Amino acid sequence: MKINEVPQDDVPDYSQGIKKGNYALDDQGKYVMVPSKGWVIDEQINKMAYDEYQDKVEETRKAVLAGQKSPLAYYMELRQMIPKFLGKTAGIATFRVKRHLRPEIFSKLNDSVLDKYAKALAITREDLKIVPQNSYER
């Protein structure tokens, strides 16, 4: 790749002006680090993954409000976790975590278990019991 081939597309900036490094050949035939402003391909793929994540969070939030899932499911999605890793983080067996995703079982949990989850998800115990009424603002 030559220096002038490094993509410098005009895409939204999400990293506070810090550009991604690319290795490219300069005129003297030496490799140098060339900062890239962005590439439409990168942006498209990233946006796809990000949208998918957001859609999933939003879907889960609606399911919680409809009473199909417990708020724990929402915060788990929000933190990009799966029951296995949430269980490991909180020190609770995976099969119990999966049970706690059901609202009727979640509502009976005592405070010590809730505290473990709250700590693992970096939120407060009160927050863990409810989900936002409106979609999450970013």
Add this chain to the structure above:
Amino acid sequence: MTTELATNGKPFVHQQAAHCETGVTSALFRHQGVDISEPMIFGIGSGIFFGYLPFLKLSHLPITAFRSKPGSVFRKAAKRLGASFVIKTYRDPQKGMDELRQVLKTGKIVGLATNLYWLPYVSERHRHNFSGHNIIVLRETDCGFRICDPTFALVDCTADGLERARFVPGPLNPRGHMYYTKSVNPHPDLRGACIKGMKDSCNAMLKIPIPIFGVRGIRFLAKRVVKSPDKLGFQEACRNLAGLVRWVEETGTGGAGFRYMYAAFMHEAAGLFGSAELADLAEEMDAIGNNWRDFSVVSARIIKKRGKEEATFVKAGELMLTCANREEAFFNNLQKVVRKLKA
């Protein structure tokens, strides 16, 4: 390029790097007075690789690695450059943080593997639950730690945030993975190290008898990509393909799944040995990199459903097969050339 002080008042120069682990390793060496570039570390540490790991999932998509396993680049490079180094993991977070503070007090700078999701300074957009991001801790401050992220910038990070990022369980659990060099050889045997690194890379790409690694891995995945729309349905196949393109371009690879970075290494090595054959190989690697770029472009077109005739999964698979063939030829040639080189 910005300068910042480490604990013992020694200036640390922040240089933007393409990849986190090679960036950290070369910064650790540079800080101790050995001027070595990021591609050089990448080549000496045998960073180039291919592995398709369908049984390891990250956000519900299989991992496709274009580099050797996390941690190995530092280990191999440090060994081959004759440095004495420490690599540690911890079960107990408290102990891990205490030891980090102790090491910092002795004036060392420390490399850490962290989870990208929990690092407080990472923007919402770039947060993934990926536990293989490498950073350098420069010193402890009043409110936390001063951190150099080679792919990002110099930042401040709270102690809580750092502890969580180091120890949160996830795929490829870092377990507080911490590494630093105790002392380095001020005049390392670069030529010998390069030869070792190249030989190791050739073996990794050509000789692993498991079909998901090396050149055979690329072929294996190419076949899967071609079949994926029939097997998974168009939508799901697109998701998988997008995941693959992210591994090629997004994960701090310096472009085209580390192939450009390896070309840069070959180029530097050619200068070091004064070998025209290596220079030719560098050009070939660059061309392979362009090939991978073409693959990314075609994949993006498939996903966007543009250019229905020329952009199909078959075409993407063909491009991958071309990459595989060229890489096989490349590493076979490299093997022959390396035998002739003298340390």
